[in-house]
Amino acid sequence: MVGNFIxxxxxxxxxxxxxxxVIPGKNWCGPGKECRILTAILAFSWIGWSFLTIIGTMGLMxxxxxxxxxxxxxxxxxxx
Numbered sequence: 635m636v637g638n639f640i641x642x643x644x645x646x647x648x649x650x651x652x653x654x655x656v657i658p659g660k661n662w663c664g665p666g667k668e669c670r671i672l673t674a675i676l677a678f679s680w681i682g683w684s685f686l687t688i689i690g691t692m693g694l695m696x697x698x699x700x701x702x703x704x705x706x707x708x709x710x711x712x713x714x
Contacts, residue, residue, distance in 0.1 A: 638693075642686055649679045 653676060 635693075638686075638690055642683075642690060645679070645683045645686060649676075649683050652676055652679060
């Protein structure tokens, strides 16, 4: 679990740093194929981070479900 959190933080930092370098002034992008490739890599880094966030959230939800207390069972009222 700690390893996944470290991976999540590093992925977030990498995506933010890349976005900050590429997007503001289009410093790395010129009219050509390289800019489209760089933009695609940037988009896939954010998509990957989003999937990692969703998987981590689902993992925490499953852990909470497995370690939680069972709900008390209420008896159905008899219809007699």
